[in-house]
Amino acid sequence: MLQIHNSLTKNKEVFTPIEPGKVKLYVCGMTVYDLCHVGHARVMVVFDVVTRYLRASGYDVTYIRNITDIDDKIIARANENGEKIQDLTERFIAEMHHDADALGVIRPDQEPKATESMADIIAMIETLIIKGYAYAADNGDVYYDVSEFPSYGKLSGRQLDELRAGERVAVNEAKNDPLDFVLWKAAKPEEPAWESPWGRGRPGWHIECSAMSSRCLGQHFDIHGGGQDLQFPHHENEIAQSEGAHGCQSVNYWMHNGFVRIDDEKMSKSLGNFFTVRDVLEKYSPEVVRYFILTSHYRSPLNYSDEQLEQAKSALTRYYTALRDVNVQQSVQWQQDQDFGVRFREAMDDDFNTALALSVMADLRQAINKAQSINPERANYLAGLLVSFGHVLGLFQQNPQDFLLTGSDDLDVALIEQLIEQRNQARASKNWAKADEVRDQLNAMNIILEDNAGQTSWRRV
RNA sequence: GGCUGCGUGGCAGAGUGGUCAUGCACCGGACUGCAACUCCGUUUACGCCGGUUCGAUUCCGACCGCAGCCUCCA
Numbered sequence: 001m002l003q004i005h006n007s008l009t010k011n012k013e014v015f016t017p018i019e020p021g022k023v024k025l026y027v028c029g030m031t032v033y034d035l036c037h038v039g040h041a042r043v044m045v046v047f048d049v050v051t052r053y054l055r056a057s058g059y060d061v062t063y064i065r066n067i068t069d070i071d072d073k074i075i076a077r078a079n080e081n082g083e084k085i086q087d088l089t090e091r092f093i094a095e096m097h098h099d100a101d102a103l104g105v106i107r108p109d110q111e112p113k114a115t116e117s118m119a120d121i122i123a124m125i126e127t128l129i130i131k132g133y134a135y136a137a138d139n140g141d142v143y144y145d146v147s148e149f150p151s152y153g154k155l156s157g158r159q160l161d162e163l164r165a166g167e168r169v170a171v172n173e174a175k176n177d178p179l180d181f182v183l184w185k186a187a188k189p190e191e192p193a194w195e196s197p198w199g200r201g202r203p204g205w206h207i208e209c210s211a212m213s214s215r216c217l218g219q220h221f222d223i224h225g226g227g228q229d230l231q232f233p234h235h236e237n238e239i240a241q242s243e244g245a246h247g248c249q250s251v252n253y254w255m256h257n258g259f260v261r262i263d264d265e266k267m268s269k270s271l272g273n274f275f276t277v278r279d280v281l282e283k284y285s286p287e288v289v290r291y292f293i294l295t296s297h298y299r300s301p302l303n304y305s306d307e308q309l310e311q312a313k314s315a316l317t318r319y320y321t322a323l324r325d326v327n328v329q330q331s332v333q334w335q336q337d338q339d340f341g342v343r344f345r346e347a348m349d350d351d352f353n354t355a356l357a358l359s360v361m362a363d364l365r366q367a368i369n370k371a372q373s374i375n376p377e378r379a380n381y382l383a384g385l386l387v388s389f390g391h392v393l394g395l396f397q398q399n400p401q402d403f404l405l406t407g408s409d410d411l412d413v414a415l416i417e418q419l420i421e422q423r424n425q426a427r428a429s430k431n432w433a434k435a436d437e438v439r440d441q442l443n444a445m446n447i448i449l450e451d452n453a454g455q456t457s458w459r460r461v
Numbered sequence: 462g463g464c465u466g467c468g469u470g471g472c473a474g475a476g477u478g479g480u481c482a483u484g485c486a487c488c489g490g491a492c493u494g495c496a497a498c499u500c501c502g503u504u505u506a507c508g509c510c511g512g513u514u515c516g517a518u519u520c521c522g523a524c525c526g527c528a529g530c531c532u533c534c535a
Contacts, residue, residue: 321499
């Protein structure tokens with residue numbers, strides 16, 4: 001029975017979908033003005049695994065991840081670049097897809113854009129005004145009146161007066177209360193703008209998600225995800241907007257993933273301590289990055305370092321070595337396996353405990369190696385099982401040789417195989433000095449040899 | 462200051478009131494011409510101080526340390 005840690009209640013709860021067999025999932029996506037960094041990769045991978053696991057558990061999942069393609073940073077960046085806003089956002093949407101695809105992240109069912117949702121956004125703001133949750137200010141902005149929403153703060157565990165006591169709330173003359181947040185911003189000259197009942201302007205960030213989630217999934221859906229930093233104010237405001245406008249609960253389960261850190265500090269654009277996915281993929285294969293992300297629980301912080309990536313790479317190499325040496329049985333259904341399958345399910349059912357699931361897979365890998373010589377049929381089945389688990393986590397889907405030779409594009413395979421042949425001839429005539437000399441030569445090329453059952457295979461360091 | 466969360470062996474990281482996490486690395490052994498791969502085995506833990514308990518890394522309290530949110534952020 002799947003249990004999910006719900007940020008709203010701060011408890012692990014048994015997951016019960018609104019409609020049996022179906023799951024409606026919304027995740028806050030990227031603001032597209034720059035390349036994705038490893039923190040973005042984590043969100044994408046985490047909710048990719050959530051979606052894959054729900055589907056593997058038999059649910060019909062509708063997965064929505066929005067794109068914020070209009071906001072202050074986008075406007076600022078486009079101006080800096082002397083680039084049209086739409087050119088900028090389309091460019092970075094393409095880059096985002098490029099990175100996500102590389103990481104094996106399955107595309108969401110829909111990726112709604114803010115700029116294509118203006119009618120929904122405006123309609124929702126109108127509803128909020130009519131219901132008394134929002135007001136148009138003299139300056140052309142429209143604000144949400146937080147004092148009208150009694151449970152404001154329920155997600156982030158805050159009280160209005162606590163927030164007011166905070167020193168960092170910006171003073172804005174047009175607001176009735178400093179905590180009121182903007183739904184619609186009056187356009188400044190030169191800024192992109194849309195017509196609205198309150199004049200030309202553009203939407204605030206928070207209202208976009210409320211409008212897009214309710215359009216794509218309805219007023220009440222199952223799971224809403226995003227990074228921990230969005231809990232307040234973004235998701236708090238989404239609740240106020242959606243529940244204010246619709247008069248019903250909007251989300252049953254809120255899921256927030258932990259940050260990626262560098263040297264125990266949050267990785268973020270504003271701190272400037274980030275690595276882009278692009279940077280990392282120059283050095284490590286995408287699957288290594290994915291494995292690294294899944295080694296810790298999604299709610300825990302994840303410290304990024306080369307050492308960790310190297311560990312992930314070594315671990316993956318062992319899995320692929322095991323898979324290389326068997327004939328993987330096709331179409332194994334892990335759900336039917338009474339041993340490893342049950343353990344895997346228990347791990348994943350426990351709030352998507354991928355770290356624990358990986359330990360089951362490590363045991364399985366060892367079982368494959370042990371069975372390989374004494375019971376090849378069994379080994380082939382277990383390997384199929386491993387690949388079946390891997391499908392849920394987005395791992396082990398490539399040809400083992402392709403992984404083990406990753407980064408070999410620049411290598412002269414013909415030369416390598418020729419050298420291996422030379423070495424094997426030397427070995428056959430027990431010319432060990434010559435054989436070792438050739439192997440040293442290959443090692444210097446970052447090639448590692450493995451002599452197995454009369455066969456010599458090779459891989460990259 | 463307010464509100465969250467965390468502190469596990471060399472590194473990473475699950476988990477539990479009283480037998481094993483797991484991975485990477487290290488060490489010993491088997492295999493190998495020697496290696497590599499693989500297998501077997503060993504070592505290294507639960508921030509500090511109290512309390513509850515027959516027994517606490519696990520529950521409770523204080524303390525110390527760290528991170529996050531309270532402003533844009535995945």
